[in-house]
Amino acid sequence: IIELDPKDAKAYCYRGAVKVLIQDFQGAIADYTKAIEIYPEYERAYYKRGILKVELEDYQAAIADYNKAIELDDPKNIEVYYERGFAKAQLEDYQGAVADFSKLNPENAAKNTNIRDSANYYLNLSIDALAKFTPKEKEIICKELDFCEMNNYALIKEFEQHYSNDRGKTKDILVDYLGKIVYYTKSIEIDSKDAVYLYWNRGLTKYTLHNYPGAIADYNKVIELDPKDVKAYYNRGLAKYKLEDYSGAIADYVKAIELNPEDIGINAKKIKDLGAFLVVIADYTKAIELDPKDVKAYYNRGLVKANILGHRGAMADFSKVIELDPKDAKAYYNRGLAKLELGQKDSGCLDLSKAGVLGNAEAYEMISKHCK
Numbered sequence: 001i002i003e004l005d006p007k008d009a010k011a012y013c014y015r016g017a018v019k020v021l022i023q024d025f026q027g028a029i030a031d032y033t034k035a036i037e038i039y040p041e042y043e044r045a046y047y048k049r050g051i052l053k054v055e056l057e058d059y060q061a062a063i064a065d066y067n068k069a070i071e072l073d074d075p076k077n078i079e080v081y082y083e084r085g086f087a088k089a090q091l092e093d094y095q096g097a098v099a100d101f102s103k104l105n106p107e108n109a110a111k112n113t114n115i116r117d118s119a120n121y122y123l124n125l126s127i128d129a130l131a132k133f134t135p136k137e138k139e140i141i142c143k144e145l146d147f148c149e150m151n152n153y154a155l156i157k158e159f160e161q162h163y164s165n166d167r168g169k170t171k172d173i174l175v176d177y178l179g180k181i182v183y184y185t186k187s188i189e190i191d192s193k194d195a196v197y198l199y200w201n202r203g204l205t206k207y208t209l210h211n212y213p214g215a216i217a218d219y220n221k222v223i224e225l226d227p228k229d230v231k232a233y234y235n236r237g238l239a240k241y242k243l244e245d246y247s248g249a250i251a252d253y254v255k256a257i258e259l260n261p262e263d264i265g266i267n268a269k270k271i272k273d274l275g276a277f278l279v280v281i282a283d284y285t286k287a288i289e290l291d292p293k294d295v296k297a298y299y300n301r302g303l304v305k306a307n308i309l310g311h312r313g314a315m316a317d318f319s320k321v322i323e324l325d326p327k328d329a330k331a332y333y334n335r336g337l338a339k340l341e342l343g344q345k346d347s348g349c350l351d352l353s354k355a356g357v358l359g360n361a362e363a364y365e366m367i368s369k370h371c372k
Contacts, residue, residue: 009039016048025052026323043073047080050087057319059087090344129174137182144181144202145211180205196225200232203239212239230260246278280304295324299331306338314338329358336363340370 005011016031032049035042050065066084073080085100130138184202188195203218219236222229237252284301287294302317315338321331332355339348349371355363 007038009035009042009045012038013042013045013048016045020048020052022326024326025055028052041072043069046072047083050080051083054083054087054090056323057090057315059090062087063091129178132175133178133182140182140185141178144185144214145178145206145209177205177209181209196222196229199225200229203232203235207235207239210242212242215239216243228259230256233259250278277304277307293324295321295328298324299328302331302334306334315342327358329355329360329363332358333360333363333366337366340366345371 012031012035016028016035019025019028019031029049029052032045032052035045036049039045046065046069050062050069053059053062053065063084066080066087069080070084081100085097088096088100130141133141181202184198184205188198188202191198199218199221203215203222206212206218207215216236216239219232219239222232223236226232233252233256237249237256240246240252241249281301281304284297284304287297288301291297298317298320302314302321305317306314315335318331318335318338321328322335325331332351336348336351336355339345339351342348349367352363352367352371356367
């Protein structure tokens, strides 16, 4: 059909759907994109392309496609609101996810009960916690933590997971930490004699609240005032590590060891091992630069990243392997495990199922444990 009529947008869309069935996601995206070029108001092509971008974990691009689909066909395709809400939830935009889920009819709403309820919970907890503070104190919290009235649900979610197993206690603990930020900030403004102590503890509190750039800024100030503060270098290194500034983290760890080689709290072996991992990652990255289709290099780099960066850092490499070789069972298996670790159960179980179909027996063991 396309040979007979190269401007048949529907033909490209249909061919894209067929490519999806054989896991050729990039080919399908190319066809949907061509359909849109021919007919820029083709709502279905935007919607289908958005779904594939979610599959490839390009959530921002997916949301852009869903926005266009809604603009062209609102409110006929109610399902697009669910898909956009899911993508927003993956980016931890819970407020936006709640807004989209609220547009669904009861039948579709049943799909997203857990996500919607979780989003509402974190949204309300943010508002309730800040309600304990005066307007001036809220300004301090917003400035120092970027924790304002309607954001940072991701921070609360991680905070709860790390510091309280009881949702009833989470708000009180969170309020306590936010109060510390207010106290240290006010004290810094009026007490220069204890500045090192105050910046040090505010940096530690920011680190606890997952504001790593803010923690680094405070530890910078500590080091400026006291260049021999061992723990300031070490803690700044921890914050840099969280931001994936590994060379910066190693430099701070090394400086801390130079200042106090006997400090048992600073693990020299761990630092040495981290440096070795980074060298291996650099080698695989160089191999990929020389051959952008080196499947083995992407896969092995993903495995190394999973060891030192956590699963989120590895997923992009496993996804690239799947893009280059849609029949790589090990890549589906490892991406599935990564998604499960990150709480993406449905998507992770789908990857494990695909790995099993492609011949990975271990995948079925993991499905029996985690996908019931």
